Amino acid sequence: MEVLAFGVQSDEKPLIEKAFEGHHEVRCLDVFLNEDTAPIAAGYEAVSTSVNCALGHRVLQTLAAGGSQLIAQRSTGFNNIDLKVAERLGMTVARVSSYSPHSVAEFAWALGLAVNRRIVRAATRTRDFDFRLDGLMGRDMHGRTAGVLGTGKIGEAFSRIAHGFGMNLLGWDIAQNPACVELGMKYVPKERLLAESDLVTLHVPLMPQTQHLIDADALRGMKDDAILVNSSRGGLIDTQALVAELREGRFTGVGLDVYEAEAGLFFLDKSLEAIEDDTLARLVTFPNVLVTSHQAYYTEDAVGQIVDATVTNVLDYTEGRRSENVLVPLI
Template sequence: MKISFFSTQPYDIKFFKECNEKFKFELEFFESNLDEHTVNIIEDSEAICVFVNDVVNDKVINKLVKKGIKYIALRNAGFNNVDLESAKRNGLKVCRVPAYSPEAVAEHTLAMLLTLNRKTHKAYNRVREQNFSLNGLLGTTIHGKTVGVIGTGNIGKVFAKTIKSLGTHVLLYDPFPNDELISEGFNYVSLEELLKQSNIISLHCPLTPETHHIINKDTISVMKQGVYLINTSRGGLIDTRAIIEGLKSKRIGALGIDVYEQEDKLFFRDLSETIIEDETIQLLLSFPNVLVTAHQAFFTEEALSQIALVTLDNLKQLKEFNSIENKSAELV
């Protein structure tokens, strides 16, 4: 089977080629994102493999069908960029990797929180310039704080357990509570109660119509003054304009984002020699209490190895059995 990969970076090629020694597929890699125009470069492939910023809407799917594509493999957990109804209507199978490394994302979430709180990124730059002053580097003690976790799937569950180990009081919100967390004594509350009580809020829910802009002007207004907010899930969970107003009013004491609503025009690219026209991200970057990373929470050797293995195994099973039995994978 020939597979066309979109939005590929050198590390994607490395890990998929290494893993493919077991599967013996024919792999074709494109650096460009998939959209209504780039879909035309596919030739003689039976499957495509896409990432978070690829566009797989109805128009693209119709063209994929004409190209003979039978399978759409997501090498990530989210599937908000795929028109699932159109895929089903056209007989295309869609699979994803829902749990490649929840620990990797949870660890990055913790790293962002600790960096913002103790300002280690600023301290690093200061010391390199021989400035050993502590002025402006004051943090708080995380121990004893109330941490709200919105979304308790694989990643949210790991983060909740990790942050609790630091001696925090953890509150959870999810329309579908996790029995494992309940059995371990974690407390589920309403979204409003979580927002009101939390000193720190971390987002770990998928992007759906129900969660789109779950952080908005109204929800920010009930948060504690000076709350820390971390988002390593999906950019669309946050109304960026409302967040900027929250930062200006100091309702938001610190913001850490590994995802951004308009990231498809920015992330996974070297724009160091480019004038970025996105005024919103430029404004965010101007705040001293904002930390932005470029969708790297998943980026560990273990995660990339697992992503490649599960993705190729998904396609192998779909090709041979028209279904997926692997518990670490999922047919969407």
């Protein structure tokens, strides 16, 4: 069987090809799966997708009509896939249930520290041989409070780093993580966490209950000089409400590796095009905002684990096995 992989980055391609070697043939495409590209998959029983592929009902119907029966998603998140339609069409959908939590946690800290210490602005200045310190003053993290929304594996890894900095820890989740409690984390209601935290980081999945978890009210409940970091899913933050608060001069810094309307933008070169998304265009103009292109997971370690798990998902499908990675049952 030959697998068709959509949305493959140049760094990923050799890892994917090597991982599939000796198992199945794989064809890697840099284009993302959407309504325009779905017909390419005709004749491929298995397709592999990335988080910025759009698998709505029309795409799934096109895939099914072309003979595709397996969707192997190369990410933990799967909010881009209409699972009900996939199940109705008799398709199998699998994802990567976990990979290195350190990749995302470390990058979240990189964003938080970068906006706190004005790293991007400082680097831009020194490239122009401007060595002034005006406007570059940051704050010690030691002794301050980190609020962690979502204390699973990634939230725990973030909290361990925060503990190393000597920070106080506040947590919010549907269940307490004993490892975080051992670090001294105190679980509190979301409103209290937002009100008392100097740095707020998001590590929860995107689902209907968490859509715009950080809305206008939540943003207004944060400290004026707080740092907000999102390396999870863009839809967790109401971006228009965030822009409105930033226009009022609030927040020391905002680090975003994800954006709620990133599909069709992130992972692509849009440097020669006019950006029609006015919200994103405004967001990146704020000097205290740092936006990156959904790269928190992008380490050799994490991508290697994602690729290996994807190969295992394909092998499980062909050999009739079922694992925790399966979202839609085998038919």
